[in-house]
Amino acid sequence: MPSASEVVSIIKTHRITHVRLYDADSHMLKTLADSGIEVTVGVTNEEVLGIGESASAAAAWVNKNVASYVPSTNITAIAVGSEVLTSIPHAAPILVTAMNNLHKALVASNLNFQVKVSSPQSLDIIPEPFPPSTAAFNSSPNSTVYQLLQFLNNTNSYFMLNAYPYYGYTNGNGIFPIDYALFKPLPSVKQIVDPNTLFHYNSMFDAMVDATYYSMDALNFSGIPIVVTETGWPWQGGPNEPDATVENAGTFINYLIRRVSNDSGPPSRPNIPINTYIYELFNEDKRPGPVSEKNWGVLYTNGTAVFPLSLSGSSQIMGNATTVFCVAKDDASEGKLQDGLNWACGQGQANCSVIQSGQPCYLPNNTKNHASYAYNDYYQRMHTVGATCDFGGTATITSNDPSKYDKFVIVINLN
Numbered sequence: 458m459p460s461a462s463e464v465v466s467i468i469k470t471h472r473i474t475h476v477r478l479y480d481a482d483s484h485m486l487k488t489l490a491d492s493g494i495e496v497t498v499g500v501t502n503e504e505v506l507g508i509g510e511s512a513s514a515a516a517a518w519v520n521k522n523v524a525s526y527v528p529s530t531n532i533t534a535i536a537v538g539s540e541v542l543t544s545i546p547h548a549a550p551i552l553v554t555a556m557n558n559l560h561k562a563l564v565a566s567n568l569n570f571q572v573k574v575s576s577p578q579s580l581d582i583i584p585e586p587f588p589p590s591t592a593a594f595n596s597s598p599n600s601t602v603y604q605l606l607q608f609l610n611n612t613n614s615y616f617m618l619n620a621y622p623y624y625g626y627t628n629g630n631g632i633f634p635i636d637y638a639l640f641k642p643l644p645s646v647k648q649i650v651d652p653n654t655l656f657h658y659n660s661m662f663d664a665m666v667d668a669t670y671y672s673m674d675a676l677n678f679s680g681i682p683i684v685v686t687e688t689g690w691p692w693q694g695g696p697n698e699p700d701a702t703v704e705n706a707g708t709f710i711n712y713l714i715r716r717v718s719n720d721s722g723p724p725s726r727p728n729i730p731i732n733t734y735i736y737e738l739f740n741e742d743k744r745p746g747p748v749s750e751k752n753w754g755v756l757y758t759n760g761t762a763v764f765p766l767s768l769s770g771s772s773q774i775m776g777n778a779t780t781v782f783c784v785a786k787d788d789a790s791e792g793k794l795q796d797g798l799n800w801a802c803g804q805g806q807a808n809c810s811v812i813q814s815g816q817p818c819y820l821p822n823n824t825k826n827h828a829s830y831a832y833n834d835y836y837q838r839m840h841t842v843g844a845t846c847d848f849g850g851t852a853t854i855t856s857n858d859p860s861k862y863d864k865f866v867i868v869i870n871l872n
Contacts, residue, residue, distance in 0.1 A: 458739065459758050459845050461488040462786075466854035467760040468494065468738075477536065477686060477734050481522035490529035497534040497686075497734075498522055500555070502545050505538045508558055509551030515558030516565065524566045535559055536617060536686065537576040542601060544579075552576060553604040560612055575609060577617040577686040580625075580665055583672050589725070590653040592668035593675045606678045618669050619687035619736075622661040622709070627700055637661050639690075639705060640712030656724035660716065662688065666731055667723040682729050688713065689736035691749035692763055701749040707764030710735060710755060714767055759836070759845060760854050783836035783846035784829040786853050794828045797848035801831035808834050828852075 459467065461484035468476060469492065477497040478485055489496055500508060500518065508515045523532050537559065538545070541552050556574050563569040582602065586592050596602040609616060626638035636643055640660045643649070649658040658664040666683055673681055690709035694701025713733065722729040740754035755763055785794055802809035811818040812827045832852045846852045 459760075460847055460850065461485045462850075463760075463846055463854055464738075465489055465492060465494075467756065470760060470854060471756070471766075475734065476738075479536075479539065481518075486522070486526045486530050486532075489531075490526065493531060495531050495533045497536050498532055499536045500538055500559070502538045502541060502548070505541060505545070505548050505555050506551060508537075509548070509555035512558045512561065515555065516562040519559060519562035519566060519568075523563070523568060523572060527568065527571065532572055534573045534575065535563075537574060539577055540579040540581075540619060541576060542578055543581045549601045552601055553608050556605075556608055560608075569612070573614040574612065575614050575617045575684075576605065577619050578605075579619050580621070580669070583668055586625075586665060586668035588651040588653060589656075589658075589664050589667035589671050589723075590651050592671045594672045596676070603676055606673060606676060606681060609681050610678055615682045615684045616669065616673065617686040618666065618683050620662060620665040620669075620685050621688060622665065623690050623700070625661050625665065627698075633661060635700065635705075639708045640716060641708065651724075654724070658724065660712075662713065662716070663723040663731075667725045670723065670725050683731065685731060685733040687736040688733060689753050689755075691752045693748060693752040695748035698747060698749045701752065703764050706755075707766075710764075711767045782855050783832045783852050784855055785825045785832060785848075786851055787825075789825070789828075789851035791824055793849055793851045794824045797851045798824060798828040798831050801828070801835045801848065805831075805835040805839075807831040807838075 458464075461482070464485065465488045473494070475495045475497075476489075477499070479499045480501050481498040486496070486498070504518070508518055519535075523535070526532060537556050538548070538552065542549050556576060560569060560574045563572050563574070580586060582594055582596075583592050584595050594600070594602045606616075608614070622638040626633060626635055633649065634643065634647060637647075637649055637658075638661045640662065643659065649661075649664065650656070651658065656667075658667070662685075666685065669683055673679065690706040691698075691701040692703045692706035713735070717731055717733045720730040721727055722731055735755060737753050738756055739758055740752050742751050744750045755766060757763060785797070789797075801807040809827075809831050810816060812830050813819060814822075818830050828848075828851070832846065832848055836846050846854050
């Protein structure tokens, strides 16, 4: 994996303004400082029980993982666990207590208005999500879901939903067309209509979000907004996963970006935007399970896109061609830069002939500039086979082409 500094450089290059961490990794939180990027930090499932059983443990967690980084790092939310109600149901009775303990710790640190507390849940907590108008949580009035909604309502927080049309389609036994799952326009005869409300659903994604809104309505909670904390599409699968393709993943993600960027909500809440996090930045090659489980990343670890990627809902496209450069860090020490330069020109087999005396890229004659040339030459040739831009921590990714200068220094000898 890339270093934390390289990840943040990649995030900036792709103009990503919000990130969700599944833990509270100190390297990432330090590196995100002063970036302006909004950060959601995560309490891991392994930590939920301890925080739910001890208010002091919750206070210590907040002090260590939130208070010590703000305001430099723009932490705006804590995600408590990941799909706790379906993945670790034995922790369900203590989930809301954990959330309350964290909220009280934020209040004590005067951070409760800046940092919201919620808990991402799977759509699986809604047994029958279609039609959306009749959807309901698998719960009773005294259930954990009800207590969760009470907490969100009382703290002005939002419901975190993990919504995956990929699974809705592949597990749907052909009930819905794949174009519906991929946001593709449907002909009028194939449009999906809720028979009770007569709302037309142009995408399974919208229907999933609306099913969650109607489920909250059924428990008399109507003022809690939804943030989709995970959605995506795998771009590679095994022999029995024919829908996990680069083409489908690219279609889904780019239509999703366009959909979310128009700031409208689903049919039942047209004025509430569906803020959404794409799952995920990089692949998880060691993740157990089917091939598709390992291949949800939209970027390779060198920062290039797996498929042409339309950023921010605009017409700008980032494709597989390299759009980033590898250069020496401004604060890298002379000695470490020299080590990196020696490696790049030696074992790395970078073309360093042009930075020799008398050659076109010799000037400016200093280690930093020579290292930048050698680093980038190596990176441009080798990134497609997994090479990263690190060189002992002396290099970083940038979107600025180092071969193009906007400042020229002219030295004139007057003697």
